[in-house]
Amino acid sequence: MxxxxxxxxxxxxxxxxxxxxxxxxxxxxxxxxxxxxxxxxxxxxxxxxxxxxxxxxxxxxxxxxxxxxxxxxxxxxxxxxxxxxxxxxxxxxxxxxxxxxxxxxxxxxxxxxxxxxxxxxxxxGADHPQALVVLNDLSSAYVVSKNYRLGIESYKEAVERAERKGNMEDSLVAFNYNLAQASILSQEFEAATSFCNRCLELANNLKNPSLVKAAEQCLADVKEAVDQKSKEKT
Incomplete structure (x- = not known):
């Protein structure tokens, strides 16, 4: 209650x-x-x-x-x-x-x-959903502390383990989204686009409108970051 x-x-x-x-x-x-x-x-x-x-x-x-x-x-x-x-x-x-x-x-x-x-x-076990949730939390802590390299490495490990485990599509959307956002922060825009597209693919497969919307926003975030970077150069 x-x-x-x-x-x-x-x-x-x-x-x-x-x-x-x-x-x-x-x-x-x-x-x-x-x-x-x-x-x-x-x-x-x-x-x-x-x-x-x-x-x-x-x-x-x-x-x-x-x-x-x-x-x-x-x-x-x-x-x-x-x-x-x-x-x-x-x-x-x-x-x-x-x-x-x-x-x-x-x-x-x-x-x-x-x-x-x-x-x-x-x-x-290392591939269990609960272990991957904690790994995702650790990755996020690295990112908010601006240690993008370790954050991205840990997110990638979470994605790899979830892919291997199978039947974790919802989690894979979240992990790839987080990986994309971390890549934006580290200005790895090509990689970020790839992770956003993977989000969109998974979301479409799940037929989940809210996840599709989040993935589309992810791609918009990459575009905005690229545009901002271009303005800074001019």
């Missing part, structure tokens, strides 16, 4: 419901570091992050990551810990990484995304 309130934009009701559910878990005998409580805490911290309550978000994410790091260490580390414990650790780290990147703490965000990627690959 709290998730429904979040989607509806009723953050006050969502926050109240998350807190009530956590209190019920604790009243039922679960500790504050129980995984069910930590999962709720991650959701609550994400709510705070999305409503500019940064101090609460920071404290929440940091607590969740610290608790899950200790839990994984107790179980023998990345290669020995229970899969569910690792998956929750990965979620906590990824969520904290997104928050740090949003706050323009790029170095810390990238470090956390790398950690989350290692966890996702251990739990799900």
């Amino acid at each position: 709290a998730t429904a309130y979040m989607k509806a934009g009723d953050f006050e009701k969502a926050e109240k419901l998350y807190k009530e559910t956590m209190q019920k878990c604790i009243a039922a005998g679960r500790s504050t570091d129980d995984e069910s409580v930590i999962e709720l805490s991650i959701k609550l911290a994400s709510l705070y992050a999305g409503t500019s309550q940064d101090d609460k978000a920071e404290a929440g994410f940091k607590y969740c990551v610290e608790v899950m790091d200790k839990a994984v260490a107790r179980e023998g580390g990345l290669l020995e810990a229970d899969t569910n414990t690792l998956a929750l650790q990965g979620l906590a780290v990824q969520s904290y990484a997104r928050f740090q990147t949003k706050k323009k703490n790029y170095e810390e965000g990238i470090k956390l995304f790398k950690k989350s990627l290692d966890i996702a690959r251990e739990v799900y």
